[in-house]
Each structure stands twice: as C-alpha cells, then as structure tokens.
Amino acid sequence: MKLPKNSIVDTHAHIGDASFDADRGEVLQKASDAGVAAVIAVGENMDDARRNLELAGRHPMIRPAAGLYPTILDWDRAGEMQALIRRERPRLVAIGEVGLDFWVVKEAHDKEIQKEILKGFVQLSRELDLPLNIHSRSAGRHAVALLLANDATRVQMHAFDGKASAALPAVEAGFFFSVPPSVIRSRQKQKLVRHLPLSCLLVETDSPVLGPDPHQRNEPANITVAIKAVAELKSITEDEVLTAVSENTRRLYGTNVLDGKVASK
C-alpha cells in the first residue's frame, strides 16, 4: 500500500535510538516516500531528550518529545526531566514516554513511587498544555485510573496491552490509543482495535521494536502495516482509516503537527 504524500504521523518512535545512527536520513526518506509527514521522537531519559531536540534541528520530519521511562524510580531524575520539559516547552510536542510498568516493577512500594512520578508528569502536562505519550505495560487499568483521577486531558495510550474493557473509560474521557505494526501478530491488539471506536485510534511504530517481524528492526515506513491492519480489522477501506487517524492526530497534537509548527492547538 502507498499513502498519499505527507498524510500521516508516526506518533511514537525511538528514532534517536543508536540502531538508526548509521542510516537515519535514509530511514526518514523511506518513511517520507511511504507517506509519513512526521515522526514523534519519544525518549526515555535526559540523553534521549537532548538527542531528540538535536535531531529535530537536523531532520525536519522529527517532532521531539521528552520523558522518563517508568522503570526509572528516581526523584532527582524525574525533577531534572520536569525542568528540561519546562525549559524546552516551545520545541516539544509531547511528554513521553512516561507511564506505569508493572511487568518490570513488581514491589508495592516501588509501584507507589512510579505512580507519584507519573502524577508529576500529568500535572506538568496540564500546566504546559502538552500531550502525554503513555507507556502502560501490564498496568493498563491502573494507568487509565491514575490519569482520570488526575484530570489528564491530552493523552495517547501507546501500544496498550490491556483489555478493551480497561480502555473504555479512557475512550470516554477522550484519550487516544495508538496501534503499532505488531498488531498483525498480536491477538490482544487485534481485539482492542475491533472493540475501540475509530475516532480514538492513532498509529505508531515504536521503532526499532514492535515491527511486523519481531526479529527485524522496525522503522517508521512500516506505519503502512498498522493502517492496513486497522482497515482489515474494522472492515473499512485504508482511505477511511487514513482520514480518521489523521484527524485524530490533529485533535490530539494540534493542526500544526504535520507541518512542523508545534504543539499548541
């Protein structure tokens, strides 16, 4: 499948990852040729955040985000990240990735720290009017509850691994759910796409992981795989998916996310 030019945003990719250092320019060109207008570059720590900002200066397709990976349970690093996000607010399109990960973090005490750190990012999101790009591994229901309890408004749930029933309160609150290419090999993600309304869906790649083939480096051009899968699962055309997903992306990230002028709605 070939998308119209500049028609879609990869809403979650680790394009700053070292696995792209040798050929990032070519990877982005290939994505552009496939119809991708922009790639939201999420990060996991301070180094990633600085790198995403620096790369965005060199590659016009990159929209930088900054966040602290949820397995990092460190107040000082959370504070540092908050300060960076405030400082770089005009250049950032999102806070992410941040969230909850109960797959790795299992102790009750550690989970509480993780939740408190996430609450801080939710408050910052509201204060700065920046969308949250949320990781919620084995913690879908908990992440949704925390976000709702803390009045998060602009939210993308990335690669949600929970049940549709856990997602529905978030859908009602206007949160968005991004579908990665790995949907073609995940029964759980297929079920989720079938059950959630088209009006809450985005697409992402999570490059370099969550690709169609788990043994191959994933890249933003594979966004077409996610779009095709959504069309098949919902029994609609790829054009219909494209139109809806682009509209949803603009609703969350603002109309300028496609052309590079950032964030404000």
Ligand SMILES: [Zn+2]
């Ligand atoms: Zn990710």
